[in-house]
Structure formats: C-alpha cells, structure tokens
Amino acid sequence: MFIRAIALLLFLYAVALGQQPAPILPDPKLTPGDAFEVTVQDLCVPGYTKKVRNVPAEMKREVYEAYGVTAHGPGDYEVDHLIPLELGGSNSSKNLWPESHRTSPWNAQVKDRLEGKLHALVCAGRLDLKTAQQAIASNWIEAYKFYVNPNPPVSEIASPAAAETPLNADQVWVNTKSGKYWKPGSRYYGKTKQGQYMSQEEAIQKGHQPANGTGE
Amino acid sequence: MVQENEFMELNHKLTQLLKGRTILSESGDEGHVAITFDDQSTLKLNVAGQAAVSVGAKVKAVHETGEQFQVDLEEGSSVRVRLENPGSSVALRDKSGAVQYLG
Numbered sequence: 001m002f003i004r005a006i007a008l009l010l011f012l013y014a015v016a017l018g019q020q021p022a023p024i025l026p027d028p029k030l031t032p033g034d035a036f037e038v039t040v041q042d043l044c045v046p047g048y049t050k051k052v053r054n055v056p057a058e059m060k061r062e063v064y065e066a067y068g069v070t071a072h073g074p075g076d077y078e079v080d081h082l083i084p085l086e087l088g089g090s091n092s093s094k095n096l097w098p099e100s101h102r103t104s105p106w107n108a109q110v111k112d113r114l115e116g117k118l119h120a121l122v123c124a125g126r127l128d129l130k131t132a133q134q135a136i137a138s139n140w141i142e143a144y145k146f147y148v149n150p151n152p153p154v155s156e157i158a159s160p161a162a163a164e165t166p167l168n169a170d171q172v173w174v175n176t177k178s179g180k181y182w183k184p185g186s187r188y189y190g191k192t193k194q195g196q197y198m199s200q201e202e203a204i205q206k207g208h209q210p211a212n213g214t215g216e
Numbered sequence: 217m218v219q220e221n222e223f224m225e226l227n228h229k230l231t232q233l234l235k236g237r238t239i240l241s242e243s244g245d246e247g248h249v250a251i252t253f254d255d256q257s258t259l260k261l262n263v264a265g266q267a268a269v270s271v272g273a274k275v276k277a278v279h280e281t282g283e284q285f286q287v288d289l290e291e292g293s294s295v296r297v298r299l300e301n302p303g304s305s306v307a308l309r310d311k312s313g314a315v316q317y318l319g
Contacts, residue, residue: 034304042315053229053319058282059303091303091319 024106025139026082026097030066033083033137034094042088044123047207049085055096063096075101078108082140083133084115086205087122105152106141113153114144116202121147123205171197172215180211224279224286230317233308234259234275234287242269247300251287256311261285262300269295280306280319 042048060079064070069077080099083089099108118136121127135143145151172181175192181203182189188211190197198206200215210216237253244250249261251269261267264283273289280286283302287295299305308317 034301036304036307036318038315038318045314048315051315051317053227053317055303056225090301092301093303094301095304
C-alpha cells in the first residue's frame with residue numbers, strides 16, 4: 001500500500017513536471033523589454049516591421065528553454081516581442097518571451113489588440129513612444145486596461161477556433177504568408193491557411209497590401 | 217573569438233541589401249562602429265570590443281549567429297565583430313536616414 005502511494009506521488013510529480021504552466025506575464029529578469037534606437041518617424045512608415053530581421057529559430061529555442069517550456073503543441077505559444085516591433089521593440093532575448101495563445105482571458109490575441117492601439121496612438125502623436133514602450137514592457141495587462149478597456153476582454157479567444165473569428169465586423173483578413181489582405185465578404189476572407197484578423201489600418205501600417213489591388 | 221563563417225548563418229536580408237556596396241569609411245569608438253558605403257548608407261553596430269574595417273572593399277555577404285557578426289568582402293577578407301546585444305545591435309540606414317534594416 002505504502003509503495004503504491006509513493007508510486008502514485010512520483011507519477012503525479014512527473015505529470016506536473018511535464019505540464020508547464022502557460023506563462024501569462026513575462027519574467028522581468030529574463031525579459032525586461034528592449035528596443036531599437038528608432039524614432040516615431042521610423043515606426044510610422046508602412047512596411048517598417050518588414051525591415052527587421054526575423055527571429056532566428058535558435059533564438060526561439062533559447063527563449064522556450066529559458067522559460068522552462070520543454071514541450072508544446074502547435075499553436076500553444078508564439079515567441080512574442082514584449083515591446084512589439086511596431087513600437088520599436090528589438091529581437092534581443094531581453095525582449096522575447098513565450099506568449100500563450102490558449103490562456104484566457106489574457107493571451108496573444110488580446111496583446112495584439114493593445115499593440116495596435118498603442119501604435120495608432122503613437123503614430124497619431126497622442127502618446128509618447130517611450131511611454132508606450134514602458135507601459136507594455138512593465139505590465140501589458142495593466143496597459144491593456146488603461147489604453148484599451150478597463151475591463152478584461154470578454155471574448156474567449158484562447159482556442160484556435162475562437163481565434164478564427166474577427167473581433168470586429170470591419171476587420172480585414174491578412175494572409176500572413178502572402179502579405180495580402182482580404183476585406184469582409186471577399187472570396188478568401190478568413191479562408192487562407194495562414195492568416196489573422198486585424199483592422200485595415202493596422203494591416204496597412206504593417207506593410208500588407210490589398211489582394212488584387214482592392215482586397216475584394 | 218569569432219568563428220569562421222562556415223559555422224555562421226547567412227543573414228539573407230542584410231546580404232541582399234549590402235551586397236555590392238563599397239565601404240567608403242569607418243568611424244566609431246569603444247562599443248560602436250559606423251561603416252559608410254558608397255551610396256552614403258550607414259551601417260551602425262553596437263559591439264563588444266573593436267573592429268578592423270577594410271576601406272574600399274566591396275561587400276559579398278553577411279553572416280550572423282548569436283553574438284557573432286561577420287561581413288565578408290569580395291577581396292577575401294572580412295569584418296568580424298562581437299555584437300553587444302544580439303538582435304538589437306545592427307542598424308542600416310540609407311543616405312536620407314530612413315531605416316533599411318534592423319536586427
């Protein structure tokens with residue numbers, strides 16, 4: 001009996017080790033945030049983020065390792081820029097962390113909304129770039145509550161199926177492989193293998209172009 | 217020490233931009249290197265240590281892995297540096313100051 005109980009405890013311990021908790025906030029020691037030496041004028045040019053090098057696969061592996069994420073399924077996480085590229089964030093390991101797509105209500109999709117909002121405010125001259133960088137780097141959830149909505153997001157977008165629903169009816173669908181976007185009602189709206197919903201303004205700011213010249 | 221480039225990954229994006237540009241001048245101080253090319257573009261590097269740059273040479277390719285960064289020149293030599301903060305230490309701007317590359 002005693003041996004069985006020990007065996008059960010060892011099994012549960014092993015299971016617990018194998019199931020890493022999804023980190024919701026970045027570890028400030030590992031990921032304090034880091035930014036390039038860029039100006040608002042640099043950032044607010046369409047296509048700016050495409051000028052930044054892609055994060056090398058080896059660096060992504062190091063980020064997962066640093067956070068103790070030893071195994072994960074496709075779509076569980078993305079290696080996120082804590083200070084996003086569109087706010088001048090860099091590819092330094094100081095700015096990268098494994099961000100969950102599955103947790104609720106706070107997840108990668110919600111942070112994307114904050115990033116779009118802050119970018120729009122900065123480019124409109126309504127928010128200082130350094131302030132935006134510090135806000136999202138220190139606590140992105142508090143920044144969301146301050147700049148987007150004081151209430152937690154109600155949409156359950158932690159599952160892949162839910163993430164395939166636009167947050168607003170006027171959002172476009174960006175084919176992230178081709179860089180082209182489709183407007184609501186168009187043939188490939190929400191239907192390409194790789195893509196995501198975002199506002200048309202954000203799509204243009206990120207350098208995406210309308211499919212077939214019009215997005216329709 | 218920086219390893220030979222066969223152990224380093226080709227930086228496609230920066231190679232496409234810099235290939236064929238000729239180094240006009242080099243400046244900098246401890247921790248910083250600025251290389252100006254014949255089209256008046258400037259490559260700024262935040263480095264640990266110093267770098268020896270061959271003025272007049274033409275860029276062939278750029279390799280980068282971790283903190284190791286290497287610009288290969290057509291004449292056969294190369295500029296090798298150790299980046300101070302990989303992923304945040306390389307910036308290329310054109311003659312008007314517009315961003316061409318960050319990494």
